[in-house]
Amino acid sequence: MSRTVLRPRRPAAIVALGAALALSACTSSAEIEADQRAGSASDAASEAAGSTPLSVDTSPEQADRVRTDEAPDAAALVPADIGEDGVLTVGVNGSGEPPLGFLADDNATVVGSEVDVAQLVADALGLELEVVNTSWEQWPLGVQSGDLEAVFSNVGVNAERLQLFDFATYRQGIMAFTARTGSGLTIEEPADIAGLTLAVGSGTNQERILLDWTAQNEAAGLEPATLEYYAVASDALLGVQSGRIDAYLGPNPNAVYQESVNAEVEVVGTVNAGWPNTTYVAATTLKGNGLVEAFEAALQHAFDDGSYAATLERWGLSDEAVDEPVVNPPVGS
Template structure:
């Protein structure tokens, strides 16, 4: 029995499953932006900066949690220290608008929300999907939309073409990520259809999940389309994405629920970047124009 997109939607309201609604970045261009290219420095926007909490204004630093192994969103340069990617560029620009520095710290993805609620970090810039269950702990300033799909080895030796082909297969995911959550939804759909569950293999970061696929410890990697398309672009002879995205999901900047001032400051700064064209320039630089989400809405995830 084939698992229908309707049955999957029933177990995951966040995944709309309209494959045509969100196309992955073109595998021929995704992530091809020059990491050395720069945008003009921003002028401090006093209206946005005035919304910052007093302690952050005084410190001059916003402590950012990020799982830095998720290109083209965030990844280390060859020095293994400098953070590159769309989120890194966006954080720099947001900081300039607010008159503070966004200081990135590499953190395991599954510990980011706990770090935010414990106030070890001020916010996250880490390609986190805005989901209703996460909104109990954090507020999201949404800034992109993305779909979920899977990566396989070149030539697709296991013949995996749709999400229902993953039933009974070993699927690598970054622990706590959207791929991890969607793997559980797919398992429920598989079992409902009388098929075996996914053999979910969680790893501490996305790079480790990719390595598991390369070393034949997993049949596929389940993740956001924007990062998987980047993997194909970087190694077109090693990888391919055989399936269209399962649906469209909002990507947000998580801010602790008890810090509405910082949330509102970030939202205001993001709107400034949209209005002056910087947001669109960064999308173009990192080949993410199809993932554009304007208006900086709050908590749109389901």
């Protein structure tokens, strides 16, 4: 059994909450090995500081996965045509890095926090979980065609998607600023990025936030930030480590992981992907097929028995917990 050691998440100021949809990168075997070596050094430093590292299973067997029991009231809500085969088929993007969705040590099995949440839902509904490795670009078609009954893949709720899909929320999607360790930076508001050079993915929510913040700063007479565009997160992080980039804005879960395995970077602030509004990450299914009510009840069961909180804690994502699942939450609130 292989394990990656994660240091406990250092609290970061939360500017707002939201749906993290953006840049992620495939991690090669060489990069994973390098990250694990860096993680060993980081773990040693953490132990020296008196904190306890969190050990996460990266094997395909997932012996540490948190499970729950069947909730008959939730199971009764599953539409007959969906539940008749006894299987819940969900799409998860396995091309990223921990903790959301990534390939286990066998380079074939999709594991991660998104799979674990889907497992809780399947358990509560009395269904067997079938995970399909689905690219980000293909999940909408997969759901609309019926090949996927649902998607658990860091999908954020927005007005456009609400026209086609139903959602049951289970996590805040927070964006995080990652900087070089010891930089002294704290990024909590627009004024904090004045004059900085920031890495970001083109066409992402993060880019929109940084452009909005920069426009606000310029209107206030502050120096604008300089944006550097990266298609791959690992390249942006190399820029941060080398000092070419002051900070990189990307999905918080990936930032938490990088902070845990790479002693040279740290999270220095967070912001809502829908800033200045609040959005959420949710289980996604075809609009009107009746499954979303079952998902809401299944998630509530996992919330009530503690398996939901334990699952987020397992992956260092307790900061992104929500109080309760909500079906099709209002956007722009």
